[in-house]
Amino acid sequence: MQFSLNEEQSLLRESAAAFVRDHSSLRRIRALRDARDADGFSRDLWQQMAELGWLGIPFAAAYGGLGLGLKELALVLEELGKGLMPEPMLSTVLLGGGAIARGGSDAQRAAVLPALIRGDLLLALAHQERHSRYDLHRVATRAERAGDGWRLRGEKCLVLDGHVADRLIVSARTAGGDNDRDGITLFLLDRGAPGVSVVRQWTLDGRNAALVGFDGTPVGAADALGAVDDGAALLAPVIDRATAGLCAEMLGGMQAAFAMTLDYLKTRKQFGVPIGSFQALKHRAAVVFTEIELARSAVLAAAMALDEDDAQAPQAVSAAKARCADAFLLAANEGVQMHGGIGMTDEHDIGFYLKRARAAEITFGDAAHHRERFATLRGY
Numbered sequence: 001m002q003f004s005l006n007e008e009q010s011l012l013r014e015s016a017a018a019f020v021r022d023h024s025s026l027r028r029i030r031a032l033r034d035a036r037d038a039d040g041f042s043r044d045l046w047q048q049m050a051e052l053g054w055l056g057i058p059f060a061a062a063y064g065g066l067g068l069g070l071k072e073l074a075l076v077l078e079e080l081g082k083g084l085m086p087e088p089m090l091s092t093v094l095l096g097g098g099a100i101a102r103g104g105s106d107a108q109r110a111a112v113l114p115a116l117i118r119g120d121l122l123l124a125l126a127h128q129e130r131h132s133r134y135d136l137h138r139v140a141t142r143a144e145r146a147g148d149g150w151r152l153r154g155e156k157c158l159v160l161d162g163h164v165a166d167r168l169i170v171s172a173r174t175a176g177g178d179n180d181r182d183g184i185t186l187f188l189l190d191r192g193a194p195g196v197s198v199v200r201q202w203t204l205d206g207r208n209a210a211l212v213g214f215d216g217t218p219v220g221a222a223d224a225l226g227a228v229d230d231g232a233a234l235l236a237p238v239i240d241r242a243t244a245g246l247c248a249e250m251l252g253g254m255q256a257a258f259a260m261t262l263d264y265l266k267t268r269k270q271f272g273v274p275i276g277s278f279q280a281l282k283h284r285a286a287v288v289f290t291e292i293e294l295a296r297s298a299v300l301a302a303a304m305a306l307d308e309d310d311a312q313a314p315q316a317v318s319a320a321k322a323r324c325a326d327a328f329l330l331a332a333n334e335g336v337q338m339h340g341g342i343g344m345t346d347e348h349d350i351g352f353y354l355k356r357a358r359a360a361e362i363t364f365g366d367a368a369h370h371r372e373r374f375a376t377l378r379g380y
């Protein structure tokens with residue numbers, strides 16, 4: 001396994017780090033949240049990210065992409081995670097773009113990917129439902145036959161960036177019962193299609209989510225994404241790649257929370273000395289450092305396994321998500337604790353990392369879910 005970065009990868013990481021440093025700050029994140037900003041992110045920064053080529057990292061050159069892997073995308077996501085950047089990489093590039101690249105017809109890819117890569121088109125994947133929890137196969141939204149096509153009825157929740165997405169990818173049941181693996185089909189449609197209702201929501205970390213309803217929304221035969229009735233086969237690898245990408249973002253978040261905490265330990269004085277000189281706090285900081293390094297290895301292993309189409313990739317993804325959920329929470333919790341009373345206040349930025357750690361923990365499955373999935377995949 002190649003763990004070190006080549007020159008291209010190092011440059012990518014450096015440019016992402018510089019971008020976050022120069023263009024974003026936690027003051028911006030705070031302002032977006034406090035203003036309940038209509039978009040919840042910056043379209044201007046999104047355009048700049050497109051110009052840097054980041055939106056095209058995992059897509060083929062034929063569509064204007066860079067044809068690189070998840071390992072490269074993870075380097076960028078890690079840096080964006082340090083700055084808690086809310087720009088829609090996860091929803092548009094990993095979930096939406098991932099589904100189109102993997103399951104789309106030539107016509108669907110040609111219609112969506114170049115515009116996505118240019119920064120002109122936002123996507124969202126509407127798959128989660130009330131009561132579905134982390135089960136990708138629990139789909140109650142129905143697609144009823146209507147002529148050559150279907151009509152969609154149902155509701156999706158926690159659709160990441162659903163209120164700004166130009167196009168939605170929706171999982172619906174074309175056959176079988178609500179909990180069956182088979183019988184799910186993915187459809188690609190406009191957010192403004194007839195019968196689509198979108199209610200904006202905010203996750204606890206101030207990020208974008210939406211409740212999306214379908215009331216007889218018409219979709220044609222050409223709107224199906226991938227094979228009819230076999231959407232589960234497409235959904236699983238797409239969510240796995242997005243989970244690995246989220247882990248990279250979480251890796252960045254935990255490092256930033258830890259850096260902020262270390263800084264406080266070195267500057268806050270009690271009894272005339274920095275509090276970081278006390279062994280009790282040094283030991284706790286050492287534990288956080290170690291957990292972050294273990295999370296880093298797990299993220300890299302997952303990204304590489306996915307890039308190599310390794311049959312063990314789903315296990316590596318679950319290992320990474322379980323580790324990242326725990327490590328990010330630890331780094332953020334310890335950060336708040338070690339900042340003392342000030343860390344509990346909204347005025348201090350450390351709490352933003354705790355909120356992001358909590359929201360990211362439950363996105364695509366929490367640590368307990370992924371430990372169980374890991375154990376099941378291993379046949380324990």
Ligand SMILES: Cc1cc2nc3c(=O)[nH]c(=O)nc-3n(C[C@H](O)[C@H](O)[C@H](O)COP(=O)(O)OP(=O)(O)OC[C@H]3O[C@@H](n4cnc5c(N)ncnc54)[C@H](O)[C@@H]3O)c2cc1C
Pocket residue numbers: 268270271275278280281337338339340341342344
């Ligand atoms: C929700 C909440 C309610 C509160 N209610 C009350 C209240 O009712 N009455 C009241 O008096 N106070 C209250 N406090 C304040 C609380 O007592 C202080 O926050 C606490 O004593 C920590 O002090 P500090 O914030 O100055 O942190 P700091 O002194 O800045 O400490 C920061 C970190 O260093 C550690 N640390 C500090 N000194 C040492 C040391 N010598 N050795 C090892 N580690 C050290 C701390 O444990 C902490 O992790 C409350 C705080 C909160 C968050």
